[in-house]
Amino acid sequence: MNKNKDISKDIRISVYGQGKMGLPLAQVMAQYYKVIGVDVNKNLVENLNKGINPIKDEPGLSELLAQNLKSKNYEATTDFSYASKNSNIHIILVPTLIKENKPDLSIVRDVAKKIINGLKKNDIIITECTMPPGSTEMLIPVLEESGLKYLAYFGLAHCPERTMTGTAIRDITGQYPKIIGAGDERTLKIVKEIYEKINNKGTIVMSSIVAAEMVKVFEGCYRDVNIALANELSYVCEKYKVNSEEIFKAANSQPYCHIHNPGYVGGHCIPYYPWFVIDENTELMRTARKINENVINTLIMDVIEGLNECNVAIRDSNILILGLTFRGDVYEFEHTPAKPFIEKLKKFNPKIYAYDPLCKEDDYKKFGVKFKNDFKNIDCVVILADHKEFKNLDLNLKNIKVIVDSRGVLDKEKIKDYGIVYKRL
Ligand SMILES: NC(=O)c1ccc[n+]([C@@H]2O[C@H](COP(=O)([O-])OP(=O)(O)OC[C@H]3O[C@@H](n4cnc5c(N)ncnc54)[C@H](O)[C@@H]3O)[C@@H](O)[C@H]2O)c1
Numbered sequence: 001m002n003k004n005k006d007i008s009k010d011i012r013i014s015v016y017g018q019g020k021m022g023l024p025l026a027q028v029m030a031q032y033y034k035v036i037g038v039d040v041n042k043n044l045v046e047n048l049n050k051g052i053n054p055i056k057d058e059p060g061l062s063e064l065l066a067q068n069l070k071s072k073n074y075e076a077t078t079d080f081s082y083a084s085k086n087s088n089i090h091i092i093l094v095p096t097l098i099k100e101n102k103p104d105l106s107i108v109r110d111v112a113k114k115i116i117n118g119l120k121k122n123d124i125i126i127t128e129c130t131m132p133p134g135s136t137e138m139l140i141p142v143l144e145e146s147g148l149k150y151l152a153y154f155g156l157a158h159c160p161e162r163t164m165t166g167t168a169i170r171d172i173t174g175q176y177p178k179i180i181g182a183g184d185e186r187t188l189k190i191v192k193e194i195y196e197k198i199n200n201k202g203t204i205v206m207s208s209i210v211a212a213e214m215v216k217v218f219e220g221c222y223r224d225v226n227i228a229l230a231n232e233l234s235y236v237c238e239k240y241k242v243n244s245e246e247i248f249k250a251a252n253s254q255p256y257c258h259i260h261n262p263g264y265v266g267g268h269c270i271p272y273y274p275w276f277v278i279d280e281n282t283e284l285m286r287t288a289r290k291i292n293e294n295v296i297n298t299l300i301m302d303v304i305e306g307l308n309e310c311n312v313a314i315r316d317s318n319i320l321i322l323g324l325t326f327r328g329d330v331y332e333f334e335h336t337p338a339k340p341f342i343e344k345l346k347k348f349n350p351k352i353y354a355y356d357p358l359c360k361e362d363d364y365k366k367f368g369v370k371f372k373n374d375f376k377n378i379d380c381v382v383i384l385a386d387h388k389e390f391k392n393l394d395l396n397l398k399n400i401k402v403i404v405d406s407r408g409v410l411d412k413e414k415i416k417d418y419g420i421v422y423k424r425l
Pocket residue numbers: 016017018019020021022038039040041044093094095096107110111128129130161162163164165268269
């Protein structure tokens with residue numbers, strides 16, 4: 001590669017994938033550079049060019065989009081060749097999936113294949129999507145189909161996205177440093193310059209691309225295993241009939257103890273990443289996955305036992321689920337507990353209703369449940385997502401017999417006053 005050619009004076013960026021991560025990143029970058037947002041979703045691209053922000057739960061995103069369209073620093077397109085030809089930094093931020101517990105990087109490879117139509121000497125390709133260790137470099141043969149040789153003509157880096165919906169702009173601009181791993185010095189210098197410009201916490205330079213990939217995957221594995229431990233310790237607390245919250249809080253007052261909150265692990269990230277590294281020698285992570293998926297069975301048992309305590313058979317009961325999204329105040333259904341929970345609950349034939357302040361009519365249909373936003377005739381309420389609205393529920397209704405609170409949203413003491421059986425995961 002031409003070491004003397006300094007593209008840092010002429011940085012033009014394409015961000016491939018304008019979803020919950022790609023769009024905020026593109027908007028932050030467009031405050032400093034010319035940015036093209038690329039996506040296969042034609043409707044999304046048309047809306048973005050009209051200034052319509054699809055991610056309403058991302059604070060500040062609508063304003064940035066409006067500013068960047070006005071300054072002409074941002075445009076969206078479905079034309080990959082146009083984007084690739086008109087940029088020299090190519091950031092891939094599309095879904096990396098798991099199929100039958102194995103990574104599926106077909107979308108990333110598809111984007112790489114399209115980038116080669118416009119790949120030029122001195123261009124840099126960055127993967128920001130979460131990648132199994134070693135997989136960014138597996139794109140090299142695909143990119144070399146352009147006829148350009150890796151390192152001699154183009155550079156490669158991995159800079160994992162470490163944020164989540166609702167705090168993406170805050171995190172991208174400086175909640176914690178950006179991890180970067182590059183294949184050569186020139187690429188590292190340019191990539192470092194870009195991320196240091198947008199992130200006021202700077203960068204952590206890793207020794208290799210693989211090392212950078214591991215950082216993000218390990219963050220997810222750490223969370224998953226520790227939540228599994230919290231779930232198991234909660235089970236121990238239940239056996240001894242003590243309040244796990246009280247024990248965890250006291251234990252965590254010691255600086256080496258960080259017991260997490262128990263619960264189901266949902267979303268795009270944590271339930272998937274361990275599968276990027278699990279093999280026959282990683283028993284702990286495999287077991288943690290099993291424990292965390294099993295939370296659904298515990299919740300079902302809580303419903304059955306709670307109703308039994310009130311002499312109500314589950315098949316004769318009316319159950320209201322509060323929250324269908326995977327977490328509070330975010331409109332996202334990826335790996336949501338609501339899906340397996342409802343599927344399992346249906347086997348017992350109760351009448352199932354649901355309410356989620358973020359959901360539309362069609363969403364209830366997808367889950368096969370009826371919309372209901374009151375507690376009339378409801379025997380059991382199950383809280384699955386910690387939407388703010390649920391904190392102040394008016395439970396002053398005589399008919400509710402059981403509440404299963406999987407997120408610890410409600411005040412246990414207050415509920416006792418209503419004579420309701422309260423089960424907290
Ligand atoms: N969502 C999160 O909280 C989060 C956090 C950190 C990292 N990540 C990682 O970021 C990556 C992207 O996640 P996301 O949440 O933005 O996903 P998303 O589903 O919100 O968005 C993905 C976008 O990619 C587009 N797309 C699909 N196929 C494409 C293709 N072939 N070419 C171009 N665009 C295509 C889709 O239309 C969509 O707009 C994943 O690897 C994920 O693991 C996500």
